[in-house]
Amino acid sequence: MWNPMRVWLRGMARRMRKDSGMTTSEYAMGTIAACAFAAVLYKVVTSGTVSGALEAVIGKALNAQF
16 A cells, blocks of 8 residues: 555655764864863863862761661
């Protein structure tokens, strides 16, 4: 039985499978973005406010009464 929606979906799936992956420039941009995100995250976590909050949470967890 001929179903136009099924034919359309098969065609879309076939076209989407032709992508062979990222190019070198896309890998480079992804790597730069990941490094920038890691640098920002490091700065946030090592800031005085966040560091103090993390120390307080860990201190409360270690001094918890059971």
